[in-house]
Amino acid sequence: MRLLLVEDSPRLVELLGEAVREAGWRLDAVSTIADADAAIAGNEHDLILLDLGLPDGDGLDLVRAMRRAGRATPVLIMTARGTVDERIAGLDAGADDYLVKPFHHKEFLARCRAMLRRNVVTAQPVLTVGKLSYDPATAVLACEGEAIALPPRERALSELLIREAGRVVPKRKLETALSEFGEELSSNALELAVSRLRKKLDGLDTGTEIATVRGIGYILRVLA
CATH class of the missing domain: 1.10.10.10 (Winged helix-like DNA-binding domain superfamily/Winged helix DNA-binding domain)
Structure with a gap:
């Protein structure tokens, strides 16, 4: 499994990277929407972990662009935006799940496993x-x-x-x-x-x- 992390906080990238690798998955990390666009176009990822407040724009625009282009890769939004309306906006934009910062790494991994299982049911058998x-x-x-x-x-x-x-x-x-x-x-x-x-x-x-x-x-x- 290969995951793409779009996050501009070096410390969070480090912490999530450790958790993801210990779970047995590979991780590519970028910090901008532009770099995420390039990574999505050039690589096959099983799950995208996406922050919303990025240096060059709003992560929701990236999700919308992906869905318009027909890309079905699951997206887990991870953000400090935690109101009900903000969560609804993220899911309506095309995200598959929404996790509000700060969060516990065990919950983060559980959500990743759940999303990967759903994706694997139709695409990747044992x-x-x-x-x-x-x-x-x-x-x-x-x-x-x-x-x-x-x-x-x-x-x-x-x-x-x-x-x-x-x-x-x-x-x-x-x-x-x-x-x-x-x-x-x-x-x-x-x-x-x-x-x-x-x-x-x-x-x-x-x-x-x-x-x-x-x-x-x-x-x-x-x-x-």
């Missing part, structure tokens, strides 16, 4: 390869129904490899997918993440293996 399964709604990798504890980067890597199971995934594609705005993933960091994921899976009867295709990338395949 993925299975061998005895492994990955639930995009909860970012949980499991072996025969038992959850596998993984840090955020390895969870994201497992999702990418499962989605492309049986096909070679180029290193560059993995590096790009696992990177976030302003933070490129190095080849060494990717190799370390693959090594850690391998060690975790090697200790389980998953019926799969992560194989290296020298000079190209990696492939998750089912063992005969």
Whole structure:
């Protein structure tokens, strides 16, 4: 799962970023409507987290423009505007949910999970390869129904490899997918993440293996 955060408070970006990554999701963060427009046009996001009072305009205008363009990506508004009329205006503009600042990070994550589940019901079923399964709604990798504890980067890597199971995934594609705005993933960091994921899976009867295709990338395949 990849989320887009549109927020101009560096401290809130930091705090929400930590919560989102711990939940196993990737996060791109921008601080203006202009940058959000570019991010929405150039990337596939599963959920947009949107502040309203942005340096170059009102976030509601961004929501309206998205809906006019036919973009159905779920939007969670996060703002200090908390009156009933303001909440109604946000939902009528096309937002899917509305959270008033200040809020507790547990409620924030619960709302994100609920919105992602609704989106996944029609678009992203649970993925299975061998005895492994990955639930995009909860970012949980499991072996025969038992959850596998993984840090955020390895969870994201497992999702990418499962989605492309049986096909070679180029290193560059993995590096790009696992990177976030302003933070490129190095080849060494990717190799370390693959090594850690391998060690975790090697200790389980998953019926799969992560194989290296020298000079190209990696492939998750089912063992005969």
